[in-house]
Amino acid sequence: MSTIAHDHAAGLGDHHAHDDHAHHPTGITRWLTTTNHKDIGTMYLWFSLTMFLVGGTMAMVIRAELFQPGLQVVDPEFFNSMTTLHGLIMVFGAIMPAAVGFANWQIPLMIGAPDMAFARMNNWSFWLLPPAAMLLVISLFVPGGAAAGGWTLYPPLTVQAGMGMDLTIFAVHILGASSIMGSINIITTILNLRAPGMTLMRMPLFCWTWLITAYLLIAVMPVLAGAVTMLLTDRHFGTTFFNAAGGGDPVLFQHVFWFFGHPEVYIIILPAFGIISQIIPAFSRKPLFGYASMVYASAGIAILSFIVWAHHMFTTGMPTAGLLFFMYATMLIAVPTGVKVFNWLATMWRGSMTFETPMLFAIGFLFLFTLGGFTGLVLSIMPVDVQAQDTYYVVAHFHYVMVAGSLFAFFGGAYYWIPKWSGTMYNETLGKVHFWSSLISFNVTFFPMHFLGLAGMPRRIPDYAQQFADWNMIASIGAFWFGASQLLFVYSMIQCARGKGEKAPARPWDGADTLEWTLPSPAPYHTFETPPLVK
Amino acid sequence: MNRTSFMARPRLLSSLLAAALGVSGPALAIAEWNLQPPVTPIARQMYDLHYFIFWICVVIFVAVFGVMFYSLFRHRKSQGRQSAHFHENTLVEIIWTVIPFLILLFMAFPATKTILAMKDTSAPGLTIKVTGNQWSWSYDYLQEGFGFYSNLSTPLAQIENRAPKGEHYLLEVDNPLVVPVDTKVRVLITAGDVLHAWWVPAFGVKQDAIPGFVRDTWFKAEKTGVYRGQCAELCGKGHGFMPIVVEVKSQEDFAKWVEEQKAKTVVAGADPNKVWDLKDLVVTGERVYAANCAACHQPNGKGVPGTFPALDGSKIVRGPKEAQISIVLHGKPGTAMPSWAQLSDADIAAVITYTRNALGNKTGEAVQPAEIKAARKSG
Numbered sequence: 065m066s067t068i069a070h071d072h073a074a075g076l077g078d079h080h081a082h083d084d085h086a087h088h089p090t091g092i093t094r095w096l097t098t099t100n101h102k103d104i105g106t107m108y109l110w111f112s113l114t115m116f117l118v119g120g121t122m123a124m125v126i127r128a129e130l131f132q133p134g135l136q137v138v139d140p141e142f143f144n145s146m147t148t149l150h151g152l153i154m155v156f157g158a159i160m161p162a163a164v165g166f167a168n169w170q171i172p173l174m175i176g177a178p179d180m181a182f183a184r185m186n187n188w189s190f191w192l193l194p195p196a197a198m199l200l201v202i203s204l205f206v207p208g209g210a211a212a213g214g215w216t217l218y219p220p221l222t223v224q225a226g227m228g229m230d231l232t233i234f235a236v237h238i239l240g241a242s243s244i245m246g247s248i249n250i251i252t253t254i255l256n257l258r259a260p261g262m263t264l265m266r267m268p269l270f271c272w273t274w275l276i277t278a279y280l281l282i283a284v285m286p287v288l289a290g291a292v293t294m295l296l297t298d299r300h301f302g303t304t305f306f307n308a309a310g311g312g313d314p315v316l317f318q319h320v321f322w323f324f325g326h327p328e329v330y331i332i333i334l335p336a337f338g339i340i341s342q343i344i345p346a347f348s349r350k351p352l353f354g355y356a357s358m359v360y361a362s363a364g365i366a367i368l369s370f371i372v373w374a375h376h377m378f379t380t381g382m383p384t385a386g387l388l389f390f391m392y393a394t395m396l397i398a399v400p401t402g403v404k405v406f407n408w409l410a411t412m413w414r415g416s417m418t419f420e421t422p423m424l425f426a427i428g429f430l431f432l433f434t435l436g437g438f439t440g441l442v443l444s445i446m447p448v449d450v451q452a453q454d455t456y457y458v459v460a461h462f463h464y465v466m467v468a469g470s471l472f473a474f475f476g477g478a479y480y481w482i483p484k485w486s487g488t489m490y491n492e493t494l495g496k497v498h499f500w501s502s503l504i505s506f507n508v509t510f511f512p513m514h515f516l517g518l519a520g521m522p523r524r525i526p527d528y529a530q531q532f533a534d535w536n537m538i539a540s541i542g543a544f545w546f547g548a549s550q551l552l553f554v555y556s557m558i559q560c561a562r563g564k565g566e567k568a569p570a571r572p573w574d575g576a577d578t579l580e581w582t583l584p585s586p587a588p589y590h591t592f593e594t595p596p597l598v599k
Numbered sequence: 600m601n602r603t604s605f606m607a608r609p610r611l612l613s614s615l616l617a618a619a620l621g622v623s624g625p626a627l628a629i630a631e632w633n634l635q636p637p638v639t640p641i642a643r644q645m646y647d648l649h650y651f652i653f654w655i656c657v658v659i660f661v662a663v664f665g666v667m668f669y670s671l672f673r674h675r676k677s678q679g680r681q682s683a684h685f686h687e688n689t690l691v692e693i694i695w696t697v698i699p700f701l702i703l704l705f706m707a708f709p710a711t712k713t714i715l716a717m718k719d720t721s722a723p724g725l726t727i728k729v730t731g732n733q734w735s736w737s738y739d740y741l742q743e744g745f746g747f748y749s750n751l752s753t754p755l756a757q758i759e760n761r762a763p764k765g766e767h768y769l770l771e772v773d774n775p776l777v778v779p780v781d782t783k784v785r786v787l788i789t790a791g792d793v794l795h796a797w798w799v800p801a802f803g804v805k806q807d808a809i810p811g812f813v814r815d816t817w818f819k820a821e822k823t824g825v826y827r828g829q830c831a832e833l834c835g836k837g838h839g840f841m842p843i844v845v846e847v848k849s850q851e852d853f854a855k856w857v858e859e860q861k862a863k864t865v866v867a868g869a870d871p872n873k874v875w876d877l878k879d880l881v882v883t884g885e886r887v888y889a890a891n892c893a894a895c896h897q898p899n900g901k902g903v904p905g906t907f908p909a910l911d912g913s914k915i916v917r918g919p920k921e922a923q924i925s926i927v928l929h930g931k932p933g934t935a936m937p938s939w940a941q942l943s944d945a946d947i948a949a950v951i952t953y954t955r956n957a958l959g960n961k962t963g964e965a966v967q968p969a970e971i972k973a974a975r976k977s978g
Contacts, residue, residue, distance in 0.1 A: 134760040136760065221834060353685070379805045379806060379807050417676060445648060451803065520829070529767070
């Protein structure tokens, strides 16, 4: 862990006279007390990789149970805990911290800032994560088991649950606090610490999408905290927010939850859009097409995300006017999303492309994310959604946008920047094997789920009827294959962190032109203490 | 277990074959990868809408990624391409904003028409109240004045892989909902405990069941037959085990069935004072237990530690019977134990007798239907 980023930096002192890495504690104290954005970024990334493996193991349990009809591996209650924790851990433990890890490392480097604006708060927002993750994992071992009501935590089912649910609620509170602090930090850094000449409309697009993401987080994380707090008081203090017998309404929770939950979807995907917008121009050796329209499209998506939440609730029995409004608003999201996809294609058009691992993941992202976008459009059509809602069609849809979308973009980003972070090139052959293996096994896993959903298989069931057996077996085989493929990524990253491999030059990608590539590799412990001048 | 995968194999091959040939689902009638054949006007509109949107998406997808793959093959450095340097074109950007918008309008029009039709629940020929419970459905024929529970009838042995799985594994019930053909059936949906969702794919009906609220929807089945669906909202550990089976009968058969049901209701209430043998009560009680209690308290009565209490050795089951009757009739507030007052006096008497003389308990006491009746009266 500790070798990333700085240990090799000693010999580069003459490039950066102010590099002063001797002044931090060593060993565990260094990591506990660090306020350095690179250290904190590194911790975020390793943390999210760890949680990705934990959540992935749960996915393997789910697919093992669903390999054949009948109950073989786990009992239904534990199965429900697995689906619940898999969702919570992947969303809050793997994807979101990974995005913050990228932000911590890259935003100061890309805008020419010496560090994040609030360095101590940065430390605190990271160190809130491990206790929250521990609460989630420990909840598996308390009486009554972990939360088993789905990651959406719908009452009244979650009011019935045991104390595992309370641990989950506290974990969500802590994770939310961490996200809000991270967002405040990112917004302040971007707005105040840009180098001279780095106007907002000159920032790399990754900084723009994160700026928008951070505003989304600040707007909606308190809403989630409110929802789970109401759940907590319903459970223990006799309130009846979600209980009709006391004048409440179970559907109220869904409205509040999805008012958080839909922007959350874009919180997950916007940083990925940013990474893709750095990678595609670099490997096409051509500037990003339609930079301004990319910024407007990202902002447009963010604004629309606040008025579409009830499309997750089309079957709750809304009034006709509500159904129509939320259907039309949801369909509209296709427009700015389409603009982004077209811009990426136009960036590649008449470029001079090469296909190193980051570019492969970016193209995989583009192809599969768009497929997930199309199934999203299908689901936005309310009468079709009635058939597909809460089926495997939805499971397929959101894994196409979250795994082949966000996760692939993060893989691409990790391969793209690991030379800068560690000073070591990753193994290109291994990277390509990781890409192709992931791409194929991902589709073997999730493509059949479209069929299962259309044919009528509900999600979150531990056992299923005979006509779903074929595709489930194929999906399970794909899932084990996909899970095993990720070990290649873990191995690659550990090798880079240990400095095993070719030494990376300052700018390994000849088409990359953002500020971080003007620094030596690995980036010194302190960078841009004198702001660079951006012309 | 092995038997299952054998059965699955021919189907697997046929579906793969169909996929390889790119033949559309309906042509080969492979139900496993397509929406189920619709039998109501609304379900047919949903089916058509899905394919309408689907084909538009396919055309756009092929066009957009045709361009991408052309670019991937032609515009690569290894072919000595020099990159161009354009990075803006206002006209192109306006065009690819406006055209998708127009396509969306084209999609929204038929979808809106279907939504308006779906929401029109007026003038039904029959109204049925559907209640979701953990974990079974119950149906009440409001005008006809009778109702019943509909429980999963797949034997536990099949679920636990001790017996080969039947054709309708997990999609079969003891008492299906029965409706007449060509009649607009309005369904009032609610729940007794947590959220459920009543979903019959062939009817195009999926409506969440919300405790404390009644929602309505409707369907008009145009073909007699048996149609199967499942609960579509996570409702706890039995979520995968509460299927919906609807039998659509001809008008005459339906009328006959309603008469039978009414007669049964009368018989069931006929002789509440009959004194039963302990043995008869235990036999009946075992059936009632399997249908209503085993989901939580487990078939062996051991419960689930920390969540559902064991009946084996329970102080209440081994103690005075009045206390147990009261819990079964009224439920236990603050826990998952609901009231079972909707069961008949005979069923409640039988199941209590069963728990007191099986599952590791042996009190030798019989509880008679008359005692239940008396307990109901005293509140």
